[in-house]
Amino acid sequence: MSTDTAPERRTTGDTTDGADNVRWFAELGLGDLEVVGGKNASLGEMISNLADAGVSVPDGFATTAAAYQRFLGDTGLAQRIAERLRTLDTDDVRALSAAGREIRQAVVEQPFPPALEADIRAAYARLAGDDAEASFAVRSSATAEDLPDASFAGQQETFLNVRGIDAVLQAVREVYASLYNDRAIAYRVHHGFDHESVSLSAGVQRMVRSDVGASGVLFTMDTESGFRDAVFVTSAYGLGEGVVQGAVNPDEFYVYKPALRAGRPAILKRGVGEKATKMVYTDSPEVGRTTAFVDVDPAERRRLSLTDDEVTELARQALRIEEHYGRPMDIEWGKDGLTGDIYILQARPETVQSRSGNSTERYRLTGSGDVLVEGRAIGQKIGAGPVRVLSDIEEMDAFTPGDVLVADMTDPDWEPIMKRASAIVTNRGGRTCHAAIIARELGIPAVVGTGSATRTLSDGDPVTVSCAEGDTGLVYAGEVGFEVEETRLDAMPEIPTKIMMNVGTPEQAFAFSRLPHAGVGLARLEFVINRQIGIHPRALLDLDDLDAPLKAKVEERIVAYPSARDFFVQRVAEGVSMIAAAFAPEPVIVRMSDFKSNEYANLLGGELYEPHEENPMIGYRGASRYLSADFAECFAMECEALRFVRDEMGLTNVKIMIPFVRTVKEIEGVVRLLGEHGLRRGENDLSVVMMCELPSNALLADAFLDHVDGFSIGSNDMTQLTLGLDRDSALVAGGFDERDPAVLALLEMAIRACLERGKYVGICGQGPSDHPDLAEWLVAQGIGSMSLNPDTVVDTWLHLARTARTT
Numbered sequence: 117m118s119t120d121t122a123p124e125r126r127t128t129g130d131t132t133d134g135a136d137n138v139r140w141f142a143e144l145g146l147g148d149l150e151v152v153g154g155k156n157a158s159l160g161e162m163i164s165n166l167a168d169a170g171v172s173v174p175d176g177f178a179t180t181a182a183a184y185q186r187f188l189g190d191t192g193l194a195q196r197i198a199e200r201l202r203t204l205d206t207d208d209v210r211a212l213s214a215a216g217r218e219i220r221q222a223v224v225e226q227p228f229p230p231a232l233e234a235d236i237r238a239a240y241a242r243l244a245g246d247d248a249e250a251s252f253a254v255r256s257s258a259t260a261e262d263l264p265d266a267s268f269a270g271q272q273e274t275f276l277n278v279r280g281i282d283a284v285l286q287a288v289r290e291v292y293a294s295l296y297n298d299r300a301i302a303y304r305v306h307h308g309f310d311h312e313s314v315s316l317s318a319g320v321q322r323m324v325r326s327d328v329g330a331s332g333v334l335f336t337m338d339t340e341s342g343f344r345d346a347v348f349v350t351s352a353y354g355l356g357e358g359v360v361q362g363a364v365n366p367d368e369f370y371v372y373k374p375a376l377r378a379g380r381p382a383i384l385k386r387g388v389g390e391k392a393t394k395m396v397y398t399d400s401p402e403v404g405r406t407t408a409f410v411d412v413d414p415a416e417r418r419r420l421s422l423t424d425d426e427v428t429e430l431a432r433q434a435l436r437i438e439e440h441y442g443r444p445m446d447i448e449w450g451k452d453g454l455t456g457d458i459y460i461l462q463a464r465p466e467t468v469q470s471r472s473g474n475s476t477e478r479y480r481l482t483g484s485g486d487v488l489v490e491g492r493a494i495g496q497k498i499g500a501g502p503v504r505v506l507s508d509i510e511e512m513d514a515f516t517p518g519d520v521l522v523a524d525m526t527d528p529d530w531e532p533i534m535k536r537a538s539a540i541v542t543n544r545g546g547r548t549c550h551a552a553i554i555a556r557e558l559g560i561p562a563v564v565g566t567g568s569a570t571r572t573l574s575d576g577d578p579v580t581v582s583c584a585e586g587d588t589g590l591v592y593a594g595e596v597g598f599e600v601e602e603t604r605l606d607a608m609p610e611i612p613t614k615i616m617m618n619v620g621t622p623e624q625a626f627a628f629s630r631l632p633h634a635g636v637g638l639a640r641l642e643f644v645i646n647r648q649i650g651i652h653p654r655a656l657l658d659l660d661d662l663d664a665p666l667k668a669k670v671e672e673r674i675v676a677y678p679s680a681r682d683f684f685v686q687r688v689a690e691g692v693s694m695i696a697a698a699f700a701p702e703p704v705i706v707r708m709s710d711f712k713s714n715e716y717a718n719l720l721g722g723e724l725y726e727p728h729e730e731n732p733m734i735g736y737r738g739a740s741r742y743l744s745a746d747f748a749e750c751f752a753m754e755c756e757a758l759r760f761v762r763d764e765m766g767l768t769n770v771k772i773m774i775p776f777v778r779t780v781k782e783i784e785g786v787v788r789l790l791g792e793h794g795l796r797r798g799e800n801d802l803s804v805v806m807m808c809e810l811p812s813n814a815l816l817a818d819a820f821l822d823h824v825d826g827f828s829i830g831s832n833d834m835t836q837l838t839l840g841l842d843r844d845s846a847l848v849a850g851g852f853d854e855r856d857p858a859v860l861a862l863l864e865m866a867i868r869a870c871l872e873r874g875k876y877v878g879i880c881g882q883g884p885s886d887h888p889d890l891a892e893w894l895v896a897q898g899i900g901s902m903s904l905n906p907d908t909v910v911d912t913w914l915h916l917a918r919t920a921r922t923t
Contacts, residue, residue: 137183137235141176141321152178152317153257158463159319162437169436172459176252176321177239181259183232184292184316191226197296198312206302209512209532216298223293228285236288240281240320250322251277251397251406253461254287256294257317273297276355277323277397277406286403288318299531306535324461327396327407329453330421331356332366333548334430335466336438336445339556340495340547343626344444345697346384347371347431350548351421353412354394356448356461362525362542362549363409365390365492365565367421371431372697372765381764382431383424384697385622385690388676389546390565391417418675426451430458437463467557478601479584480907485592488573489541491566493582493589494552496627498598499539499561500580503573506533520579522569526551534558539581541569541591563589587623603910608632609917613894614901615909616705618880621647622694628906632913635702635769636695637828637903638880641709641754644691646719649684653750655721656680666721673720681753688757689765696767703769705805705828705880705903708754710775712737733842738776738807743785755793763800771803773828778810780819787823797825805876809833814862817869826876827866828903831883835859854883855890867897878903888915895919 139152144160152160156178163173188194197219206212228236244250254275273294275287294300295316304314324331332351337344352359352366359366368387375382393409400406422430430449437460438445444466451458479498504519506512512533515521521537523530525544534540534554542551545564555562561583563569573579573591580596583589614634619625620643645653651670655662659670659680670680677683696704712732716722725746729735736744742751761767772795777783783806787797790804797804806813806820809830813820817827831854838859841848853859863879870877878901884891885908894902895916904912 137180137232138239139178139180150259151180153259155257155462156317156319166436166440171433171436174322174324174459176319179318181315181317186229190229193222193226206305212298216296216301219296220293224289237281240284251279252284253321253323254278254284254291255319256291257319259315275403283401283403284320290403291318292316299529302532324450324459325452325454326450327355329451331450332359334434334447336434338626341626345373347434349427349430350546352391353421354396355407356450358395359548361527362545362551364393366546369427373435375765376431376435378766380766383427384693386420388420420676433460479598481582481596481598483597485594485596487590488593489566489569489591491563491589492547493587494555494562494564495583497561498582498584500595501538503575503577503579505570505575520581522573524570541566541581543567543569563591586621608913611913611916612920613899615913616901616903617906617909618903619695622691625695625698629698631906631909634901636699636704637878637901639695639704639706641707642711644688645709648687648691650720652716652719652722652725653684653753654725656684657749669720684753685757689760693761693765693767696761696770700769703771705771705773707773707775710738739774739782739786752793755795759794768801771805773805773807775807777806783820783823808866811838811862814866817866821869821873821875827870829863829866829879831879831881838862855887864897867899871898876900891916892919
């Protein structure tokens with residue numbers, strides 16, 4: 117796949133040696149968009165400028181736009197096409213289909229001009245050499261595609277595993293014809309492009325043997341939130357078209373750019389996709405039938421399709437491409453299964469999130485309903501309407517604007533109806549499949565990869581499609597109420613304290629980081645363990661001693677990881693690092709696990725290890741659990757995960773918080789234990805904060821502060837323990853009020869002690885989120901920060917700003 121055999125670069129317009137018909141990738145750059153289209157110009161740009169930087173792109177050549185124009189113009193086809201399209205109403209689906217079919221047939225049947233055919237044959241002979249087994253990808257590249265403000269991705273055809281010159285010539289004609297696919301015609305009309313102003317180039321590129329390897333799509337930013345410091349990678353076995361089409365639910369990875377640049381471990385998240393099928397080569401010589409889907413072995417499905425080293429290498433190449441282009445990029449890649457080498461197959465500007473402005477919309481459900489299906493959330497919006505289940509594009513006449521489109525999967529032919537949908541739901545696909553890409557571009561919510569939507573949802577039934585609750589998209593029965601709040605991120609007024617956030621769901625961290633903030637005041641490790649692990653840590657440590665049925669359940673969940681312990685440590689590290697990366701360089705205060713015994717018992721295997729307690733709220737939890745012999749190795753795993761995030765990944769903005777400390781002796785013991793596990797207070801900028809949530813913490817504040825760097829007030833537990841009521845009991849919960857004078861007296865003692873010692877003091881309980889007057893009181897006491905639920909950040913911020921102006 118070397119490019120060093122390509123001829124010297126010719127200037128545009130040179131008609132010698134077929135240069136007016138055919139150009140080698142190595143001759144091309146971004147300045148040649150009008151010559152060979154955006155896709156081929158970009159391939160040339162990377163081969164010419166990024167090979168020395170370690171970016172590997174397979175060699176190839178491209179037919180020129182001039183060749184395409186002569187192909188149509190010299191035969192009168194161009195005039196006939198223009199006449200056919202002049203009065204076409206692209207919103208009339210049947211008329212659009214008829215016109216497209218007629219034009220494509222005429223193009224495919226048109227013979228090549230002799231000079232163009234001779235030039236393609238000569239270039240093919242040079243590229244293939246004496247490799248009789250060589251196969252090629254023949255792709256379209258439109259002169260108006262892949263512009264930063266207009267994505268034509270997927271509008272024309274791609275043919276894979278094309279073998280032999282006759283098949284390549286046929287594929288080039290099919291590519292030319294695809295400029296008049298129904299979706300391409302409609303796309304140009306709706307985006308204001310004249311049909312005559314768009315020409316097509318066919319790129320002929322050596323195939324990477326990803327049919328026996330892996331492939332996928334990556335973005336150099338998070339596609340859902342617009343977060344710029346992560347590379348988002350999708351991967352599956354076989355050819356990448358399976359991922360692009362949405363036929364495969366791929367593995368997903370996030371890679372942290374600052375750690376990557378620093379040469380540190382950089383993978384923030386690994387997600388195992390279903391990968392039930394893969395696209396491979398067939399023996400058929402017929403263009404369009406040279407690939408097929410086959411089932412993936414069930415054992416392989418449960419494993420990750422890339423190693424950490426491969427993900428890291430892929431992200432490095434992506435980062436170099438982004439730096440060269442100076443903007444977020446959408447990249448297709450392939451891993452050669454024979455050599456293990458990773459190649460970049462296409463690169464285009466990302467066109468959706470890169471257009472987003474300096475404001476954020478927050479969608480929030482105001483009602484509830486039964487969840488019918490769930491899958492991967494695309495975007496962060498909510499849509500509602502009647503279900504319309506379509507199994508074939510021919511049924512599109514039954515679709516009316518505002519319907520919720522439900523399909524097995526979509527391809528570009530579906531785009532004329534997708535733009536009418538209020539939401540999209542598919543059985544198959546991941547976050548880089550066709551349905552996901554188009555939904556983002558249209559700005560509508562989509563839930564992909566549900567597995568059963570077309571069977572579970574019924575035509576005409578009203579549903580609400582919510583992508584506003586994290587990575588998991590939910591389809592609710594009925595039209596559930598929701599609201600939308602828009603915030604200008606550049607217009608937040610000054611306030612007299614810092615506003616932080618309570619964040620426990622790593623998958624929402626990137627989105628939450630777009631809100632105004634001073635970091636995370638409470639990242640609950642138990643939320644991470646519940647979502648990312650779901651297994652009692654003792655069950656993981658005792659895996660070999662579990663009974664057979666339970667052991668099988670645990671092994672099924674951890675199969676993608678080297679060991680049970682690695683599963684726990686890596687998954688916790690992933691959850692914490694996602695939050696830490698999202699909010700860096702602002703502090704992220706991670707509270708060590710604060711499960712109560714009844715909550716631990718709900719984890720897989722938990723009933724084997726947890727005692728029955730009449731009142732778990734004041735039982736075996738927090739500091740006392742960490743210091744117990746039964747939990748020692750579990751706590752060691754938590755420490756190992758946090759040490760990896762801080763010391764190996766370099767996310768030293770992570771601070772540690774210890775919950776539910778009853779006595780000074782307990783905090784002494786926990787701080788000492790942290791040090792024994794490599795988390796030494798004051799070393800590598802590590803701060804250890806204590807939850808101030810028991811009356812004893814406020815009453816003996818000075819003694820506790822001798823051992824920690826500050827307090828984070830937990831107003832929930834402080835209130836119930838001060839007033840002697842169980843907030844989980846409906847019988848007495850009505851008396852729960854953080855503003856009770858007794859509670860305020862203890863809070864005042866804690867705040868004053870921290871201020872006098874020059875130590876951190878914040879509050880992370882529910883109180884300030886629920887009670888604006890409590891927030892005002894805390895500011896008056898000199899509180900350093902308030903950590904709020906994300907949905908109350910903006911309201912509380914603006915309230916405090918108004919209060920500050922009137923005092």
